[in-house]
Amino acid sequence: PDQLKAVMKLFPKSLSMLDENGNLPIQSAAVNTKIECKSNPAMRSSITFVPLLAKEGYLLDVGGEENRGGLLSTLPKEANFNTISYIVSSCYAGISKDQADEYDSKRAQVLEELLGLNLLKKSDIEEFGLALRS
Numbered sequence: 146p147d148q149l150k151a152v153m154k155l156f157p158k159s160l161s162m163l164d165e166n167g168n169l170p171i172q173s174a175a176v177n178t179k180i181e182c183k184s185n186p187a188m189r190s191s192i193t194f195v196p197l198l199a200k201e202g203y204l205l206d207v208g209g210e211e212n213r214g215g216l217l218s219t220l221p222k223e224a225n226f227n228t229i230s231y232i233v234s235s236c237y238a239g240i241s242k243d244q245a246d247e248y249d250s251k252r253a254q255v256l257e258e259l260l261g262l263n264l265l266k267k268s269d270i271e272e273f274g275l276a277l278r279s
Contacts, residue, residue, distance in 0.1 A: 146197055153201050160198065160207045160215075167221035169208060171198040175232045176220065192232065192251050196258035203264060213264045227273065229265060232256070234278045 153160060164173050174191040201207075202214025212218045216229045223231060232252060240248070259265035270276055 146194070149194060149197060150201075157201075157205055160202045160205055169202075169215040169218060169228075171195060171202055171207070171215035172218065172220055172228050172231075174198060175228050190251070192248075192255055195228075195232065195255050196262060196264075199259060199264045200262055216259070216264055229259075229269065230273045230275060230278055233275045 160170055163169060166173075166176075168176055174194045199214040199216050204214075208215040208218035217227045220226050220228065220231055226234070232255065256265060260267075
């Protein structure tokens with residue numbers, strides 16, 4: 146996290162840069178968690194950077210003023226998902242129960258941090274159907 150903070154301070158516009166799939170960095174952290182979870186368990190750790198990316202992104206209006214640092218930005222290849230709804234949805238294909246439990250723990254920690262930062266609001270649960278996606 147300290148290295149990521151240093152990069153964000155030196156290159157704040159990097160939080161708004163889109164990758165080859167059209168994702169913001171915060172979205173890449175969430176999407177890579179899901180895409181690579183079967184073949185590369187280490188990728189499941191990228192989700193832990195979401196609160197930091199959201200916090201800094203919010204300060205810099207990443208995704209626009211109403212998108213809370215990119216949390217509410219729609220994913221380019223997933224029209225029915227914004228970043229937060231993608232995080233909440235499950236990915237267990239090809240991983241063990243222990244790995245799934247570890248991933249759930251990380252997701253819960255991320256959601257708690259986002260609530261603490263006031264970047265995830267209780268109203269989001271109903272508005273984006275988050276309880277139905279988990």
